[in-house]
Amino acid sequence: MKPIRYLCTRAGTLILTLWLVSVAIFLAGQVLPGDVGRAMLGPFADTDAVAELNRRLGTDRPILVQYWDWLSHALVGDFGTSFAMRAPVAPLVLESLKNSAALAAVVLVFLVPLGVGSGIVAGLKPNSFADRFIVLAGACLAIIPDFVSGLILLMVFGLWLSWFPITGAAPDGAGFWTTGYYLVLPALPLVLNLTGYVARMTRTGVVQAKQADYTRSAILKGLDNHKVIFRHILRNALATTVAVLATQTGFLLGGLVVIEALFGVQGLGSLVLNAAKARDFPMLEAGVIVMAAIFVVTAAIGDLLQVALDPRQRRRGFQ
Amino acid sequence: MTGDMSLAARQAPVDRATSIRRVVERFAKPPVVIGASVLLFWLACALFGNAFVPFDPYADDLLSTLTPPDGLHWFGTDQLGRDVLSRIIVGSRDILLIAPLATLLGVVSGSLVGLILGYVGGLTDIVGGRILDAFMALPFVVVVMMTLVAIGPSNITVITVIGLAYTPLVARTVRSAVREQREQDYISAARLSGENALSIMFLEILPNVRETIMVELVTRLGYAFFAVATLSFLGLGIQPPSADWGLAIAEGYGFLTGGMWWVVLFNSGAIVSLVLATNLIAHSLGAFEDSP
Secondary structure: OOHHHHHHHHHHHHHHHHHHHHHHHHHHHHOOOOOHHHHHHOOOOOHHHHHHHHHHHOOOOOHHHHHHHHHHHHOOOOOOEOOOOOOEHHHHHHHHHHHHHHHHHHHHHHHHHHHHHHHHHHHHOOOOHHHHHHHHHHHHHHHOOHHHHHHHHHHHHHHHOOOOOOOOOOOOOOOHHHHHHHHHHHHHHHHHHHHHHHHHHHHHHHHHHHHOHHHHHHHHOOOOHHHHHHHHHHHHHHHHHHHHHHHHHHHHHHOOHHHHHHHOOOOHHHHHHHHHHOOOHHHHHHHHHHHHHHHHHHHHHHHHHHHHHOHHHHHHHOO | OHHHHHHHHHHHHHHHHHHHHHHHHHHOOHHHHHHHHHHHHHHHHHHHHHHHOOOOOOOOOOOOOOOOOOOOOOOOEOOOOOEHHHHHHHHHHHHHHHHHHHHHHHHHHHHHHHHHHHHHOHHHHHHHHHHHHHHHOOOHHHHHHHHHHHHOOOHHHHHHHHHHHHHHHHHHHHHHHHHHHHOOHHHHHHHHOOOOHHHHHHHHHHHHOHHHHHHHHHHHHHHHHHHHHHHHHOOOOOOOOOOOHHHHHHHHHOOHHHOOOHHHHHHHHHHHHHHHHHHHHHHHOOOOOOOO
16 A cells, blocks of 8 residues: 555544544433533423523434534634633634643653663663663653653652642743643653653563574674664664654543543543533533544654654555 | 374373473462462451451440450440450451452453554554653552542442553553564454454454453452452541441551550451452562563
8 A cells, every 4th residue: 555545544544443432422422411401400490591502502412413513613623612621612612732741841851861771772682681770760650640650750749749749730921931830740750650651661562672583693792782782772772662652642642531631631631520520512522622633633743753754664564 | 194183082182181280280289279269268258257257347335345365255336335346256257358340450451452452553652652751750659649539439430430440550561562462473363364454463463462461450359458458447438337447557557555455456467468368469479570
């Protein structure tokens, strides 16, 4: 298959996946709780008031009409008006996305050196003590809920030692470094969570590259050790790692409901949590579809990067 | 003839002994023993906790709210004056009931879907795979959160929702294991001998992918503890006044800045010990061996 056709197929499945997600969200958002007006006004509200609100919101129309209305507007970037904030949804989502991106950036600043570095150390000497320690510690850290490690870090570094502010939201007008400084404490639990995963993927890549024929011929050719490691092993091993990091960035941009709530970061996760609690469906739908879009796009970028970085896959991958 | 018989007869007990030794070798590793002991400890707390709690975990004492740990209340008291230690002991009950049931639901339904998609293949597999991908395009916590907000939190809904959210994850793993098996000779042999699809799936393939399913079960269990605690913390899981670790952390969180750390710290410790114990076992069963 030609590269162009590969990209087209890839984009096609991506759009199909997003469409399925939009249908699922719409069904979950509109069908399950039943009466939107009732949910907003509470169980004791007047029946007429509920009906009037449903009429004004357009939630009394047939479900397919509502879906088409939503989809046709969403496609041109209009996600409707928030029930709770009485304001257009799109700018609010964009603003929260900026905050999420700042948090994700701080996480990556710590995660990349730590995860990749320990993965390389583990992979170069498999089954050594360092390797076993890195793999087991990574697996254990990965499974501690982020809000638990977040709270422990908050108690130690925020309250006891007072090294970092206990909120992730920097004051208005804060500069680049201040914003980053406020986000260190919210970022650390995520770094702890993900380091093991990144390290494990890097390790696997390094172990495989070490056993490959090209590495053996490089050694037999008489290249010195660090040349073999940097030019032959790491270059090949890190393709997988790059793909993993791309996918994880998607998660960091959208999947951080708990950490954002805990540290008061006004990101996409908080936006979705608050919208869900307030039953603000236009906001919820927009937030979740943006999350899903980020997820599938970053996953696709990850796959493409992996193919692009590995010359053998470049030839094989497009078949 | 007799020689063969005696050989077989001699081999049988040896085989049994080796297989027992293999099981012992597999489980008698320090991580498994430590993990299992911690799990058993919490299980005992869940089952018999009421018998040995120092105080009534549900009794308010408004004269001694938020007292720091001392000789009387080892882990201090919470905002209603309830004994934190007693509530931690009893708080193991709901999470140890909900998480395993949710895991079981997810692994059984996921294995079923994976088995069917992997074996049938073709268009079913392509369409099914797309739908699984669509579900996995959303972060786990978002899927669970939306559903719980829509239908309201209760123990049953938490079990169902976590189970359903696990289904595509398990299905994908099982599907690829089944695909590998489908190409093996014994499947062609079974097909040629006229076995029907159902019996091939359940009697031939299923026993051969049970390792994958077992590992999936233990790994998912660890994450289910994670998920249940997280949902309770967000106010979407176990509801007050039940004693629950995640819930207690959410309630104690606001008092942290006032220097009252014990509710959060000890409940966090309980969650950490439970998920770590499960993870130690999963790890030793080979859950993370994705490299040679």
